Amino acid sequence: MFPPGRGNDKLGAGDIYLISVFGTNEMLTATGEDTCLQEYQEDHHGQMWICEVPVTSDHQIGMRNKQTGRMLGWWEGNILKCKAKVNDAWEWLTFTRLSLGGYSLKVSPKGKERPRPLQRVDSDSPHLKIGEVCTQFGLHKIKGPVFRRFEWVIPGHLARSSAPFYDGEDADESINEISTEFLNNYGIKNIISLNSVGLSTRQKGRLRAAKISYSHIKAEKCTAVTQEQFDQIWNAYDKAGATIVYCGYGDGRTGMAISAIQLFQGRALNDNDYMENGVQCLSQLAALKELSVRINGVESSSGPVNTLDTQPPPYTAPENTAPEKKEK
Structure with a gap:
């Protein structure tokens, strides 16, 4: 059984995704605080990742696991973890669309080093590590967004x-x-x-x-x-x-x-x-x-306002200007 779509879906805040090894049914799965690659299972919350955007405008993305509520990101050694409950500096991820389909995925160890690509430990291992060669990942949107255009x-x-x-x-x-x-x-x-x-x-x-x-x-x-x-x-x-x-x-x-x-x-x-x-x-x-x-008190302009009064001016309902009817 394969996940929905081709793996080329666009990222959007609030959308829920499966992350695959592109072209396969191997899904990035949270198992407690660890991650591994497992075969696709329909409606498996450990394979579902909610896309979050940072409050800064650095074009990075956070992925929170649906089952554990924890963030995907580097934590211990070179092995990819899903441990933090909040977005620390190293839980921000960089997805880059690839010309051959899918995405590369990079993380910033400790939030300070240059972004490094995620790759398989080896062909027989179910784990991902921080390496030098990008593994090709697929993004599969499985649910409509909660708050579109967030x-x-x-x-x-x-x-x-x-x-x-x-x-x-x-x-x-x-x-x-x-x-x-x-x-x-x-x-x-x-x-x-x-x-x-x-x-x-x-x-x-x-x-x-x-x-x-x-x-x-x-x-x-x-x-x-x-x-x-x-x-x-x-x-x-x-x-x-x-x-x-x-x-x-x-x-x-x-x-x-x-x-x-x-x-x-x-x-x-x-x-x-x-x-x-x-x-x-x-x-x-x-x-x-x-x-x-x-x-x-003046028409809008592009210049700054010198004084700021945060209290709204009192609203006054318009007077009724219609002429009164004359009694017969």
Whole structure:
């Protein structure tokens, strides 16, 4: 029995992979704190690796074993281990796509030395070692991502993504054991959702049990939120722990919320900044410009803001300007 796919799948945060010796059914398997190559077994959690990205932007990857919860990386001697519970410097891996298919895989011993390739100890051994010649590995994605398009906006403090298990509709959003495990692995303790659909009572309970706070700022696709909702976004973020913001796909509404947080933090943004954040429609741009004027008293510019007042200006509902009906 062979694993799914050809082994050329792309890496993505939150995706779950099998790692094979390319073109074979030999899978990298965690056995306690050790690793070895074993024949592919369907639904074997010891052969499943959850892709994690670092809070730094050095293009390295972490692989956490589904069964043990420990990180793949060099630990003792030259033999590849799966021992650490957190991403120490030597648990970051470098995957390089090869022209003949598959990937090379390198590790940095002790986190300080130059990356070294992983290779088989020998043809008869089930173990991998740090060597000089790259073994060709395959990456087989076996499950859809938990949080698609996950990325850090402020490393370790503010992240953005699609809704968990998003597959085209806002209602796909789901908080379950896998979702909370992903959030806990990244140290995220606060959710701001701009999904058009709120979580069920049961799903909120799962978040409370995991000590993750949740704020739902309801927004429909391709629409702007109100000024009052901007204040709610900031209040949900200010003084909170590591936060993730999402909507459905994780673009327009999420980009609008990220832009609002940046404005409240004192950044001066222009249209290009808003669009780089993912803002999609004119109503969202107009709402952000109104927010900028409300905070700064002037139109957005590209220069820094000299004074920072982190308290949102009070929201005042617009007066009803419609003419009163005359009595007959």
